[in-house]
Amino acid sequence: MAVGPGTLPEFYPVAGVKLGIASAGIKKPGRKDIVVFELAPDARVAGIFTRNQFCAAPVVVSRRHLGQSAPRYLLINTGNANAGTGDRGMDDALKCCQALAEKAGIRAAEVLPFSTGVIGEPLPVDKIVNALPDALAGTREDRWAEAASGIMTTDTRPKGASVRIDLDGHPVTISGISKGAGMIRPNMATMLGFIATDARIAPDLLQSLASELGEKSFNRITIDGDTSTNDACMLMASGQYSGPEITESSPQLPKFREALRQVFMDLAHAIVRDGEGATKFVTIDVRGASSQQEALDVAYTVAHSPLVKTALFASDPNWGRILAAVGRAGVPDLDLRALEIYLGDVCLVRDGGRAEDYSEERGQAVMDGEEITIAIDLKRGAVHETVWTCDFSHDYVTINADYRS
């Protein structure tokens, strides 16, 4: 199940960014499970990674390589996360980089590896290495849609976003793909995102855009509160467009940032819409908080409450469960009589109890929709935060009781 139509957009190719896809047969014979990004020599790359302390070997290697060289290749495999694999996992990740580097005539440190899939099984290095010639031979700028499918694990559909804008007469393209459906939570989950633009961006700005936009999109989505060991979101800029370098002081920056923000947001929301077993796309909007931490504590407590999530699955406007979740979020000296809780535009809670004008019919009408907003106004300050989540269904249990992730 998934929420909304979820069809892939038409992808604009990004000059200087080629994609190759191959089948290594890691979990299933014939399945496309290897994706390669080939970047033009002057491309710049920034990234954000999982905050899980058990980060997987490819995360450790990618982070290190990113600090050493300008990357020329990204190598992604699905079917095996190469996580919880100790020293051997590090060796295996490096072997894959080395093999690709030899074939492409570059250095191993110019390759960033990414893995997603089962935790704790040794990476089948030979299978991956054997598939590299095929992946490298077929790199083209127009294979985004195939790549979107090639990085899927328990995803039910590929995820992508693509926009083209004009910056003072210079067309700029931004295209991206993402994957992830479970173990999704703030601070990157079994989530991979790859976003590329042909704009030329100053290196520091590129990293600050990745961090800032990743924080407000990929780091604000949660399916089940679990954070994977492997998440990564990479932002690539090939620099091949016809305009000038974009820096912190460029007048073009606001328009570019907004277009990039939209791509990050679409890719992050696509993950929630395809959340394991999801039937609802839920926005949790916390206003009037006195700090960001407080706003996020309330939002995530509601977003992670299994009782709220099962009520959403049942389309049950069970406001008591939302209220109970807010009450246990750990906000000190919460004024229960001041705060307000809304379901869509229907006020649920006011003056410390059910709103006088609330009716079950009005609550039900909102709950019957596929896209639902729960808004909580704490009336303590001016901080506002939003997180996105989905409901908790029978299919979530089925998927996770069957799948060895």
Add this chain to the structure above:
Amino acid sequence: MAVGPGTLPEFYPVAGVKLGIASAGIKKPGRKDIVVFELAPDARVAGIFTRNQFCAAPVVVSRRHLGQSAPRYLLINTGNANAGTGDRGMDDALKCCQALAEKAGIRAAEVLPFSTGVIGEPLPVDKIVNALPDALAGTREDRWAEAASGIMTTDTRPKGASVRIDLDGHPVTISGISKGAGMIRPNMATMLGFIATDARIAPDLLQSLASELGEKSFNRITIDGDTSTNDACMLMASGQYSGPEITESSPQLPKFREALRQVFMDLAHAIVRDGEGATKFVTIDVRGASSQQEALDVAYTVAHSPLVKTALFASDPNWGRILAAVGRAGVPDLDLRALEIYLGDVCLVRDGGRAEDYSEERGQAVMDGEEITIAIDLKRGAVHETVWTCDFSHDYVTINADYRS
């Protein structure tokens, strides 16, 4: 579903503590939904209450009354939590106390009210008041088993514990009942516990025993991470046994505390065994922590992980999910190469990866059991904490997508 046999023990009556049961028809006609405890005049009562900031009206009233008078009656209803009901809820709780007080010839402040059930619906005061004569007329010391059934909500079975010990020639009885199956989490959930002894206990000691033993039992169990607005655990001491008052310096205290601890523990574990949809009883044992907070953060992160809980439901020794949960628990500078994770007596993780002597068969053998221990040694210090939880099954979703709690 539930774990283990779960038959009620034979209850020893507690001198000075009488129980009455009646049917008010709050949710279903004919259902026994009112329980009354009648205490001897010299009885002492201590209690611990929910830490949810949206605590329900009866919790506010019970806490206040407990500070004003020695309680003579406890009045418990199921079917309606009288929570999220604002000022009217307070009035309703007081009206019930007042009605009981008039009938019993005492003051309203000598009645402690408790409610559990649906949140946000007005309490049907008239139905409760109409059932009081029946409840009060039938109080006897031998109705513990009926009371255990009378306080159930989504529980599939009644829960009780009863012991009799000898303190220097003076027999002492401790009997107790509890309820709760969902919305259970540290700091009291939709959990009610009523424990009575005929020992005479110094008032300060009684409260410190309730706090200390409640902390290590009822406040260490979690079904779904949700905390109810209504939880309460009351410890009553009638003082009618033949021995001396037990104080902090009594030589009898250690033996009495141990017997009481066992009753608290049995009642708390019974709630987990009857967790909504539970098929496994899971002990999460964290050792080698450098602080209590750190130990509890790790234990609850594992206990609340939907991915760990669905793997437990599937009897899948999916150690990668346990490792990922430990890694995101927020322990600073965790030494991934030092820590060890065990499933029963089988080592899963050592030296930063899967233990060399681990085999799927050995892990599976532990997972196939109904009672499972996950032990995590952080190798950072000497602090040890234990929490108890259950797995996450299809039935959990079914129960909570159907039940308006």
